[in-house]
Each structure stands twice: as C-alpha cells, then as structure tokens.
Amino acid sequence: MLIAGVLCLCAALASAGFGLWTLTRPPADDLSAQVRRALAPTQLAAAVMLAAGGAVALAGHGATTLVVLIVCVLGAIGTIAAGSWQGARFVVANAAAAPPQTDDCAGSCASCALSCH
Template identity: 60%
Template sequence: MLIAGVLCVCVAVLMAVLGFWSLARPTTDQVTDTAMLVMRSVAPPQLAAAVMLAAGGAVALAGHHSTALPVVVVCIIGAIGTVAAGSWQTARFALRQEEAAAASCAGSCAACTLSCH
C-alpha cells in the first residue's frame, strides 16, 4: 500500500497544482473567450479530485491494509468520476457558447465582430 499511497499523494499534488494554475491565470476582458472560461470551470473538479486522492493516499500510508485498499479504490474512482463529470459539463457549456457565437454571426463573417468558423 506504500506505493499506492505515494502515487495517490503525487497525483493529488499534480491535480491541485493544475487546478490552482487554472484559477490563477489572468482573465481577459473578452466575455466570449471560451477557452478561458473552460479552463476556469474545470478547476473546481480538479481541486475536488485532489482532495479525494490526498485522502486516499493518507489512508493508504497510515491505515491497515484491509481497510486501506477499499478506501483507496473508492477515492480513485471518485476522483476520476469527478473530473470526468466536470469535463463533460464544461464541454457541453463550451459547445453551447460556440454555437451561440456562430448563430450570432448569421453566416456573414464580414459584418460580424466575432470569429466565424
């Protein structure tokens, strides 16, 4: 369980760094910057996953083997599910934003100030 605990803690630190980095990036003045909104909206699930993995790693390092294994498995599955659900919701939001921007252009990129694809 030592290896699983160390791996969980290392991945937790990585997820926390990525989450805080996404939140600390400077914001732009453009409201339609979809990439910035996506990066910022993925940060809370990343931080939640970091907490879950840190808890699983702590239990793996300090707990008894028979109780640590189920806790670590549940924490890993929970962290993966949290990031996957957050990414899914963020992707749906980004798609709606892009569709709204494309619809507001109405097919005329010459008269539109937004970028048409």
C-alpha cells in the same frame, strides 16, 4: 500500499497545482480559457480525494485500506469526468449561440471568387 499511497499523493499534488495555476490566471474572453477556469474547482476536489486516499494508503492496514483507496481514486476520476462533461456542454451551448465567423469578403461572394483566380 506504500507505492499506491505515494502515487495518489503525487497525483493530488499535480491536480491541485493545475487547479491553482488556472485559478491564478486572469479571466479571459476565450471560450477554452473559461472552460479551463470552470474546471479548476473539480481539479481541487479531485486533489482532496486523492490526498485522502493516499493518506489512508500510507497510514492504514488491512482490506479496508484498499477499499477506501479505490473509492477515493474512482471518486476523483468521476469528479474530473463530470466537470469535463459540464465544460463540454458549456462549449457546445456557447459555440452554437456565437455569431458566425466572417470570411473578410465584405459580404460579396463574387469578390472572394474573383480574388482567387
């Protein structure tokens, strides 16, 4: 249980670090930066779950410790997965609503076709 506890605490530290780093960045208009910023609270929640699982693994004894550790790790994975799913849905919804990209051909297909030859 010592190895599992240390691994959980390291994963919790990494998740919390990434979440806090993302939250300290200034808000951006870029869609991917917005999604990363929206995922930061789920990273912090996963860090709390992993820290709890790591603490129980280090301090606990018996079969209950293993069950709590498994529940904490699966909860953290599920939280990150749900946050990622919501972020992906946000990107798809906003990408569909975004104006189409222009090709800098001034609205004339003939000028683009003629400039290539």
